[in-house]
Structure formats: structure tokens, C-alpha cells
Amino acid sequence: MLKLFGNKRLLILLAALILFVALMGITKGKRESMTWPEKFLSDTISWAQGVLYRPASRVAGFVEEIGRLRRLYEENKALKRTIVFYERDMARLNYLEEENRRLKEALGFTERQKSRDNYVYRIARVISRSPDTLNNTIRIDLGSEDGVRENMAVTTSQGLVGRVVRVSPFHATVELLTNMEIDEVSTKAIAATVEGNERSFGVIQSYDRQKGLLLMTKITHEDPIAEGDVVVTAGTGGVFPPGLVIGTVVSREAGMLGTITHTALVRPAADFDPLSLKEVFVVEVPEP
């Protein structure tokens, strides 16, 4: 060993090791806004990646679509049928919304309270993806110039995908739910509840890579949450706005030994593979 690494070499290697371990420790979970060289570099590279990613995704999508052509016909028929139902619901929704507005006015809601649920969904294209399997982040083509801020929730039409972690002027980095880890400081736990039963409560703060499921903890034992329930964000955590679909409960069991709370496994509603994650929505909660 000493022959392979001279004494001086070994010393330098050790010093480098210490330096890097310290760097990892310091930067872990710490999110300062980007410095200008970082912004410049990230934007330039993202621009180049965007040029490459879009045509490539189109080609890949086209090949896939040819295979789907026959199924599309069937799908089209079914969709036409559902659209009738939608129109009926729409009329009902308009009526209810009008009534809701009238009642809020009657009760003297403030402007801030009224605008609380009118989220703006900004569509963003995915530009690149981290090649590291254990570190799942994507870059999207909206940045601080478009009003994107750190910690904004990111969804697809299916459900919650992740959270904006870093923003440069024209692009932003999104950390996916699959990156959540209970011990990590940077993981913002998601306060979750059940659609249709807002009294249920649990906290989602880690993702099991082996099973591909999210782990929901801190459920009280009298909570009625059960298999098949749709889990949505509760909005009490302060980071994610309420009402975004996270997934469905797969199983519920008593927590680990020594804890009085229950845990549930949740299958994420959103697909994280690249073909289904071409476009995402950044959820912007309007500020008064």
C-alpha cells in the first residue's frame, strides 16, 4: 500500500477525503439560493439540454404513438362519452362556485382568504434529469423570471410530483418525491389527509425505493384511514398547498415496536418515469 501511494500521496488523499466529507456534511440539506456563476452555468447547460431533450422526446413519443394508434380509436369513443358527463358537472360546478362566492361575501371573507384556493398552474417542460439513480431531480424550463420560487409544489395531471428546490432565472430544479428521506433535513415532510374525510391525518416523509411506495406515518390508531383511500395534501405544513392528490393507500399497519401511531403505505398517483414526466405543473398560490 505504501509503495503504491507514497507517503505524501496518502496524506493528500486523506486530506481530500476529509475535505470532501466535510463539504458533503455541510451542504447536505442546506439550500441557499444560487450564486450568479451557478445561475449562469445552470441556465446555459439547461438551455443546451432543452434543445436536445425536446426533439428527442418528440421522436420517442412518435414511435410510441404509432403503436397506440388502434387503441386511440377506442379511447376516443370512451372519452366522447365522458365529456357529456363533464359538461353536466361543469354546469353544476358553475352554479356551486357562484353560490360559494356569494356565501363567502355574505360571511365577510377577506380578499386573502378568497384567493387562497385559486392556484395558478404554470405548465413547464422537463428539460433534463439527473443521471444519478439515487438522486432524483429534474430541471424544468421555468425560472425566477417566470415567478417560480423555491418550495413551490410541482404536480402532473395525475398527482403531486415534488417540490422546487433551486431556481435560476430561466430554469428550476425540482426534487421528486422519490428523493424523500426521513433523516434528511432538506426533506420537507408533507402533511397529508384523506379526500372526503379531512379529519384523517398523517405525515409523509420518506420513500421506499425497494417497494416504490411512500411511507405515511403518525396516524392515530382511531383514524379511519384504510386501503384504497385517496391521500391528498392537508396544507397544514405550510409548504404544500391543500388538496393536491398524492396517491392511494395500499396498506395500513401498526407502527414499529414501541410507537403508538400507525403507518400506511401510499402508492404515488404520479408516474416518475421519463415518458410520463414530460410536462409538469408548478403550483403557484396567489399572494394577496
Place this chain on the structure above:
Amino acid sequence: MNIQWRALGLWFGFLAAFIVEGTLPFWFFPGEWSLRLSPHLVLIGVLFAGVLMNRYYALALGLVFGLLQDVHYYGHMLGVHTFVMGLCGYLSGLALQRKFVTFFYLVSVAVVGSLFYDSLVYLCYLLFRVVREPFLWAFTHHIAPSMLLNAFLAVLLYLPVRQYMESMLPKKREEEPPLG
């Protein structure tokens, strides 16, 4: 073409490889496999540079492009890829001090390098408790499949990269200074 221009071309080639790594591979493999197979184009380049040129050049390339990956895809923490890729470049230059580099040798360096790189990244994450899955899972889930893919890529890249890198060296390859 003189050597300075060729060196500039090399760095831009690495930058192009870095850009491609985060975009195109995801369209080649279907569904879940695209997240499990990661082609380490930059890493293969760094390893080749270590063997064909010298270890200091490989170290510099590894540190710069590792840092770029860390910053560009900042997820858990900074420094993991910088450290691991720099180390890979340096070790690939150190492990082999031979005059005649064969095709087989270079490809096996890429294979071992890929295995070493992915395992070390996993270990760094394990150390900071960012992953909790056992190593055997990580190995069968993405480390081994990526290794096979990278062996294939190394075979493809062998000829062009080798020709380019050797054209950057002075005509007669100089003896590297003795160790110690």
C-alpha cells in the same frame, strides 16, 4: 491542428457528453429501465484519459465535471460526484503504468471504474443516511445493469476516444515520473 485546440475540443467533448447524459438516455430505454441504466459517458472519458494521457489530467477532468454534476442536479448534497469522479480518474492513471494499452485492458478499466463509481456514490449516500436500502439491492437494481451498459459504451467509444487522446500527446510518449 495544434495541441491547444485539441485540448479545448476535448473539454467541449466532455461538456457535450455531460449534456447528453442528462437528456437522451431516457428515451432509449423503456419505462423503469431508463431510471436504472445510467450510461456514464463522462466517467468513461475520465477513465480513458487517466489511462491514455495522465492521471493529473484525468483528476482535473473528474473534479470539474463531477462538480458540474453536483451543482447542476443538486439534490441531496454537494461533493459526492466531485470526489468520486476525481478519485476514479486519479486511480485509473495510477493503477496502470504500462506502455502498451490493449483494447481489452481499456474496456475492463471502464467496467471496473463504473462498478467502483456507482458503489462509492452509494456508500457516500449511505454514510449520510440518504439511502437506507441494502447494498445488494442497489447492486442488482442499478449498479450491475449500468456496469454492463457501460462496458458496451466503452467498446463503442474505444476507437474514437483513443485516437483523439493519443493525438493530443507529443509524438513520442514520455515516461511518467517515477512514483514516490
